[in-house]
Amino acid sequence: MCGIAGFVGAGDSLRQAVASLKRLEYRGYDSAGVAYSTGDELRIARCPGKVADLEALIAALPAASGPAIAHTRWATHGRPSEANAHPHGDCTGQLAVVHNGIIENHQAIRQTLLSAGHRIQSETDTEVISHLIEDELVGRRGASGLVEAVRAATQRLHGSFAVAVLWSGAPDVIVAARRDSPLIVGLGDAGAFVASDVPALVGWADRLSALQDGDVALVRGRSVTIWDADGKEREASMMPLTMSREAAEKQGFAHFMLKEIHEQPRAVKETCRGRIGSDGEVALEGLGDAVLELLRSGNVHFVACGTAYHAALIGKRLWDQALRRHADCTVSSEFRYDRPLIDDRTLVVLVSQSGETADTVAAARYARQLGARTLAVVNCMGTSLERETDAALITRAGPEIGVASTKAYSAQVAAMGLLAGQAGWADAGQALSALPDAIEKVLDNEAAIKAIASDLATSNCFFFLGRGHDAAVAAEAALKLKEISYIHAEAYPAGEMKHGPLALVEPGVAVVGLCTRPSTHDKIASNLMEVRARDGRVVTVVSDGLPIPEAATDVIVVPSVSEYMSPIVTMVAMQLLAYYVALARGCSIDQPRNLAKSVTVE
């Protein structure tokens, strides 16, 4: 996710756009920039780092009276750098574009533009938009010409975009367009705004309207004109802006964690975007031949910590069960002090949301010393882990603010599916494409899960039981509950309960049975009967279509999806369960005690 903010109106538009941008740093913050019009020319200021660094960069600049557009980046194509920071210009220096989204056909467009003589400066997908608009502006004039050029250019794009554009040929307007990435326009006493999200407008605009897919908007100092996907002018239908700033940053959710739980359909969809062909085949770019070859025929060893480790366990299962190839999976802090069987035929896959976890970064260095090739699966670009590995697969969950990882887990498991697909798992494309809708269905069941959680909040101990892939999910479900509700929770292979832990079952102990696997459904059902017979509370998570275990006191039905990707669907339900148990116990959900978002020490 990136943040876009633009302003045109009275006062210093340069600083207004950057002040609005600062409200969007939760959307991304590895580089920032601003383009502004001084009437007779267009200028761009941009830098790696946070919006504060951009504010320092422009501190000595005079006020700008013309329109300004600003951008804070969450890199997906091209490392964080000044050259890759937005806004991006064209060959004439008369145009500036900021963009949020992913242009899937950017490589093909780049080649066409280069062959036509365009000079492309950055590694980004975004810059091709600037040069396409440049071409479409030939023979066009003024604000209406810019609207036509933006429409024509964006119609050639595959993928998602929210763009805002400045042009010297129309020095008093901003033109904006969107497809599959959010973009809103706002009006206030001082002027008109364009932004990725509401927080950028709070305190300055008093009414707003969300652009729809295919819309192109012309934003002047006192007015917004919108043309729909068919090019017909439509009513802007402005709504009053009444939200507080804090509520706006959480998009109305009570906590960042709940917002991020609800962002999972998009996190999975964006992680897969442009990586699954129309034929359903996975095609990952930029991994390099050596990594691709080891994915297809080498030994694979997954390494990670915490939630990322639980996601990596799904990668191991895909290798063992779907690809029928051996794979190992080790916690980073164990891997780096062990003598793992690693050689030059091994690909070590290191999974990390932050890319800064000390144990995982050190494990990457150790793997290379042992002669392995290394691949990072990471949510943040430009991190230590990326610098220590041969290649990186970027999960596109966007910044994850809540300490308890949710959307990053889903994106990581989806990335495991993509890697397995690249390695030969034939069902990858179909399995991954079904996930966003399946996740939405679980989210639709939130109220029922909340009711179950409220009942369970007084439990003094939880067991999460599963078999097969559900045993790996049980580990993540137990972690989620522990880290935000502070209730002790254990994950156990369901068949192991009778070998000891059953002694702990008594009233007040809650047992959650994950029953999504048809092949062992009746086995776990009888394991749960052993618990129920000892007055344990039994909650079952069952795939749609499978029978409800007799022992269940509460049932959560989840959509039936590919067995290997069902951890994502089951975990959305378990994240909601953990969230509402913690909420009922009055815990600090986004910043749980004793924990940090990234553990950069051993």
Ligand code: AGP
């Ligand atoms: C997950 O909810 C925790 N916050 C923690 O286990 C986390 O997954 C672990 O520290 C690994 O972090 P990373 O993915 O940034 O490497």
